[in-house]
Amino acid sequence: MIYKNDPDLLRGFLEDTSNIQTGHTPGVYFPETSGEVASLFTDRPPAVGSYVVAGNGTGTTGGRIPFGDHVISMEKLDRIGEPVPQEDGTALLTVGPGALLEDIQNKTGSAGWLYPPDPTEKLCFVGSTIANNSSGARTYKYGPTRNHIARLVVVLPSGDTLDLPRGKYRAGPDGRFRLDLPIAGPLDFERPRYTMPRTSKHNAGYYSAPDMDLADLFIGSEGTLGVIVEADLRLVPAPEKIIACMVYFRALDDLFRFVEKAKSREGGVRPTALELFDANSLEFLRGVYPDTPADTAGALFFEQETTASEEDGTLEAWFELMESCNAMTDESWVALDGREQRAMKAFRHELPVQVNEWLARQSETKISTDMAVPDDAFPELFHYYREVCRSHGFRYIIFGHIGNAHVHLNILPSNHEEFVTAKALYEGFVDKALELGGTLSAEHGIGKLKVDYLARMFGEEGVREMLRVKKTFDPGLLLNIGNLIPKDYYRTE
Ligand SMILES: Cc1cc2nc3c(=O)[nH]c(=O)nc-3n(C[C@H](O)[C@H](O)[C@H](O)COP(=O)(O)OP(=O)(O)OC[C@H]3O[C@@H](n4cnc5c(N)ncnc54)[C@H](O)[C@@H]3O)c2cc1C
Incomplete structure (x- = not known):
């Protein structure tokens, strides 16, 4: 089996996107078959202690970062069969x-x-x-x-x-x-x-x-x-066809009302995705896309699968919904073909890129939440995030999966003092989400970054039950x- 331990290569395995910077490893195995993975356990030399599995390093919670463990890289096990x-x-x-x-x-x-x-x-x-x-x-x-x-x-x-x-x-x-x-x-x-x-x-x-x-x-x-x-x-x-749209709103209440109505499928709409971009997120995007409407309270991205014969009716249903919620219909961006939809995807993907570039200029790390709450509790969590950020004068953005009552708050510290304050507040955000019946993580997982919060959600007994399974x-x-x-x-x- 391929094994490598030259320092330049190892460095790449000491990071993901969590900004944990203290990982270390003696070396990395690159199994090429599942049998080779098994042999890492059955034929383990006594000098080899524990292992950590590495994917491609885009995780946000330090899950693949080794702390003295040997790394098992998955990159050679890359077969894709036929449907x-x-x-x-x-x-x-x-x-x-x-x-x-x-x-x-x-x-x-x-x-x-x-x-x-x-x-x-x-x-x-x-x-x-x-x-x-x-x-x-x-x-x-x-x-x-x-x-x-x-x-x-x-x-x-x-x-x-x-x-x-x-x-x-x-x-x-x-x-x-x-x-x-x-x-x-x-x-x-x-x-x-x-x-x-x-x-x-x-x-x-x-x-x-x-x-x-x-x-x-x-x-x-x-x-x-x-x-x-x-x-x-x-x-x-x-799907035969997809309709995608970025729709802007002047008032948050209208935006929330639109989400409610879309979720209850008013007028026959059936969203595949409902994603929020708050006004601060749009400000970041406006730096690269100057045509992004100003004076908005936020935008929603929605998508629906349809067919060529139903496309017009589907569009009509969405436009009616937009009108009924005072959306900025004329300024909104509708993407009906693959080329436009790729352009819209690039627009949405530009947000993390811009945020990361901004942070790199401040030499600071963002504080980022991944909590979700039951649908009826979402407005309370959203307003809580905003009030806390405003009262501390933080720069922040709120974006993400509003259809699942799961948005990410990113606090973007301008200096280290702000970072320390925001980090201390993270605990309060977790407690608020849990108090509302929510979850500590809706999608990014716990990894190494959030282990200390797990017992807040499940109690010590809950964590012990996980340990018994482990x-x-x-x-x-x-x-x-x-x-x-x-x-x-x-x-x-
Ligand atoms: C800009 C950006 C946007 C993102 N958006 C989303 C999003 O919308 N939704 C979302 O869910 N995530 C999102 N992520 C997080 C990330 O992409 C996912 O968590 C992804 O699953 C990580 O894949 P990776 O290959 O990079 O894994 P890594 O970071 O390398 O590893 C992640 C974890 O998986 C474990 N692991 C890897 N392979 C195996 C295996 N074969 N067997 C057992 N354990 C294994 C590792 O040990 C580690 O704990 C985003 C990340 C970035 C940077």
Whole structure:
């Protein structure tokens, strides 16, 4: 197996987009088969301690950053199969974990299929998106990655390879899973007993539900239970046509009303995505796109799938909705073909680019939230974010997945003093979201960055239940230690 330890190469594996800068590793393995991944556990020399799995480093929470662990890179396991049509009208696509999401979407798209998960960042590996149960704009209609995984193959820290087509292992009525593996032997454990929040997106801690499928435990477990070495993705037929629109509003109340009406499908609209750009986000974009309307309270991006014969009617329904909510219809941007839609995507993607460039000029790091709340609590969280930021005089933007009551607040400190103040306030944002029945993370996961907040959401007992599951699969504590579960819990258990 390829193993590398030259310092220049290692440096690339000590980072993701979390800005954690203290990682270190003795070396990186590049397995080319799932057998080689298994051999890293079965033939592990005593000098090799624990491992951390690396995707492509676009994660925001430090999940792949090693702290003395050896790294297992997924980049050579990049196979993308051919779509295999199924009787129910969907298709299955077998992929390796190191396949780029962008390559998968291009390949399936040109064959007339859609793989719905679409995190804004396309340069991620599909295995990571499964390990993180990633989601994105289209999650409003299609749900997170979890909903599109038909089968997983996982190498466990015992060296066992677990093939998990959906339905093979389910939790019994007593909440327990029972399996018998060639190397690990019999495993018998209970799913965590906590209840999941009432949000439409949630990605913090192990998934748990009555009668759950074992595959769902691994999806979103952030690489703490095993290494995903293969997956069957469920594809749906690509839509015949898509309507996309950036619509601007002078008043926030109108914008919120529009979201409510779109979500309740007033007039027959059926959004695939509903994304917010607040006035401060638009100000950033105006620097690159000077035609972006000024004097607005914010904008919404929406998308709907349609057909050529229904396109006019669909557009009419959206325009009526815009009129009924006093939208700035004349200034809005409608994209009806692929070229315009790519231009609109580039416009939306420019926001993180501009923000990162601005931050680089201040030499500071942003404070960024990823909490979601139940729909009815969203306005309260939104106004709370704004009031706190305004009262401290922070520069900030609020943007993202308003359809799922999940927006990102980014505080952009101008100096280190502001950074320290904002970091201290983050805890208050978490508490506010939890008090409203929300989740600590809706999509980016916990990684290493947010481990200290997990017990705030699940209580110490909830974290211990996760640890019991972790130790069932990884009793020697060999994999992704420090991710998801705080290290202190390993010491006290
Ligand atoms: C500009 C920007 C926008 C983003 N937008 C979104 C968004 O809209 N929605 C969203 O959900 N995320 C978003 N992200 C976050 C990020 O893209 C996702 O979390 C993605 O899944 C990370 O993929 P990666 O290959 O870069 O993983 P890495 O950062 O390399 O790793 C992420 C984690 O996955 C684990 N892992 C990787 N491969 C495996 C495997 N095969 N088996 C087990 N564990 C594994 C790693 O150990 C690590 O814990 C965004 C990031 C950026 C920079």
